[in-house]
Every structure is written in C-alpha cells, then in structure tokens.
Amino acid sequence: MAVLQAIAVLAILILVHELGHFLAARGQGIHVNRFSIGFGPILWKYKGKETEYALRALPLGGFVGFPDDDPESSYPPNDPNLLSNRPVLDRAIVISAGVIANLIFAYFLLVVQLGLIGTPDFIAKPGVLVPQVVAEVNSVANQAGIQSGDLVLAVNGQKIDGSPQGIETLREFIQTHPQQEISLTIQRGESTSETKLTPTLNAEGKGQIGVQLSPNGEVVRRKIGNIFQVFSQAAEEFQKITILTVQGFGQLISNFQETANKVSGPVAIVAIGADIAKSDVTNLFQFAILISINLAVINILPLPALDGGQLAFLLIEGLRGKPLPTKIQDGVMQTGLMLLLGLGIFLILRDTANLLGIEKFFQ
Known part of the structure; x- marks a missing residue:
C-alpha cells in the first residue's frame, strides 16, 4: 500500500505538469491531439472532439502531443493554430507551463499542509x-x-x-x-x-x-490558525525549499564526481516515498512538495529533451529571427533523449540493485 501511495503521488505530479502544458495550449486556442499519463501500453483512452486522452501502463511519465508532429494530421501546414506556427512567446508559454504548474502546485500543497495538517516540530x-x-x-x-x-x-x-x-x-x-x-x-x-x-x-x-x-x-504538528499567516509562511517555506533545490543542482553540476552518487532514479524515489508513507501518511505532503519543486527545476534546465532545452531553442530563434535548421534541432533532441533514457535505465538498475543488496556492481 505504501508503494502504491508513493507511485500515486508521482503520477499526480506528472499529471499536474502535463496539465500545465495542455491548459496553456488550449487556453491560447492551440491544437492538441494527445494527452497521455504514463508510457507503454494503453490501459484506458477516451477520444474527445479534438484530443485523445489516455492512461498508460507505466505511470512515471507522460506527454502532451501536438498535430505538428503527426504525419496523419488533418490540419493544413499553414493552420495558424498549430503550435509551430505561433509566435515565440506563445510557444514559450506552452513549454514553460509545466514547470509553472509544478511550482504552483507545490505552493498549494504547502498551504494545505500548514493550514489543515500543521507544521511539523521535531x-x-x-x-x-x-x-x-x-x-x-x-x-x-x-x-x-x-x-x-x-x-x-x-x-x-x-x-x-x-x-x-x-x-x-x-x-x-x-x-x-x-x-x-x-x-x-x-x-x-x-x-x-x-x-x-x-x-x-x-x-x-x-x-x-x-x-x-x-x-x-x-x-508534533502545530496548526496555524491565521489564514494570512498560513499563506505567508507557505511562501517562506516555498522560497527556502526552492533555493535549497537550486543550490543542490548547482553543487551537482559544479562537483559532479563527488555528488553523482546522490542522484536518485524513480525506483529510489518510490522507495523513499513508501518509507515516508509507512511512518506517517501525512508526510507524503512534504514528499510531494519536494518532488514537485525538483521536477520543476530539472525540467527548466537547458538540456535537450527537457522543457529548458526547448526554451533554449526558442531563445536562439528569437535572437536570430528564425529557428535553427530542423535537422540540427532533431539531432540535438534525439541525442539528448537517448542520453536521458540511458541515464534513467542506469538509475533504475542501480537503485534496484541497492534495494536488493547487490550495489557493489554499480560502485
């Protein structure tokens, strides 16, 4: 049960992230043809007027699909509501909306935690x-x-x-x-x-x-009675956690050799969440807050296949007045995606080995 609770938390945070992209696009009238939570085989799907909604077998991921990338799309290439035909600012809003959604959700969880559950004192x-x-x-x-x-x-x-x-x-x-x-x-x-x-x-x-x-x-949990104090303290906690998260990534980048072994994959994250749920299920709020902010910071990094990488391409396009050649963008994104997949597989294998007590093969 604790493992399922941890997986559910991660699935919700991914849903929030992808929902940010989806709402930012639909709010601007941009066509969206797919909204999927998870990867792999489809467990459930619903075909809406324009968008196909799907729930897939592996809940640790998700994506929002646009007809620009669909060769079977019925929209003409010059349709002004295709994402690729929109101005740089419109596309930047859509791409950054997932990160913004995770940050807003983290602050919302902090407000709920402080107002209803209380702030923990050890x-x-x-x-x-x-x-x-x-x-x-x-x-x-x-x-x-x-x-x-x-x-x-x-x-x-x-x-x-x-x-x-x-x-x-x-x-x-x-x-x-x-x-x-x-x-x-x-x-x-x-x-x-x-x-x-x-x-x-x-x-x-x-x-x-x-x-x-x-x-x-x-x-011991201490509830805050004053609603204004709840929002104020939530903002302070949000700022503190965000700064510490950014500093942590900064140390990872600047001192990678010594800090790389502290990087955790989905298996280790689920294991940590399960341990937290076993001790006190209300602590999953703090777990969700930390992971949501981490997801936002990771995705905003200017790395290929991440939101930050796509924003970097948009910045270059804005400065040049025209986008980089498609072959260059596709090559960079595909290379980055392969590297991220490779890293993800390695982390899953290493973290699974650690849980099984055979970590010596990954040292």
Missing part, C-alpha cells in the same frame, strides 16, 4: 537510534555486539540526542577517530551499558563502524 529524545547494523560478520559494530534498535546515548562520555545535530555529532566523532578506541553508551530496552570499539579506516580516510543512524524523537 522533539528530540535522548540518544541516536541505530535502525540497522551492517550484516557483515567482521564489521566493527557486529563484533562489539551492537544490535538494530539500540540507542547511542553518549560517545566518550559526551551526551547526544536524537536530533539531526546529535546524529551529525556522533557521525563526525566516528569519522574523525579512525583506528582509535572510543566508548559508546548503549541503551537496549531498559538496560544501559558501555561498549568500547575501534572504528576502521575506509577508502576516504574516515572512520566507520558499520551502522546506520536515525533521529530519535517524535513529530
């Missing part, structure tokens, strides 16, 4: 949670007897709590003390004990003991 409890210990028999944590579900209350006598800061304190202490004995205060159930262990040195020159670390505490 109240940390003592100790950092160890949700999982590396299964290797010779891992430091295994040899020291640490088990999944244990709480680390202190490191070398320094108390820590389950806040993100507490997790970072513990992680940094372990990483900066490779091959040095440290003492962890472990709580298991009602009993507390001192465990001494020596972090091993990893390939990056940092200490590691072979555990995952998670926050320890509870989330």
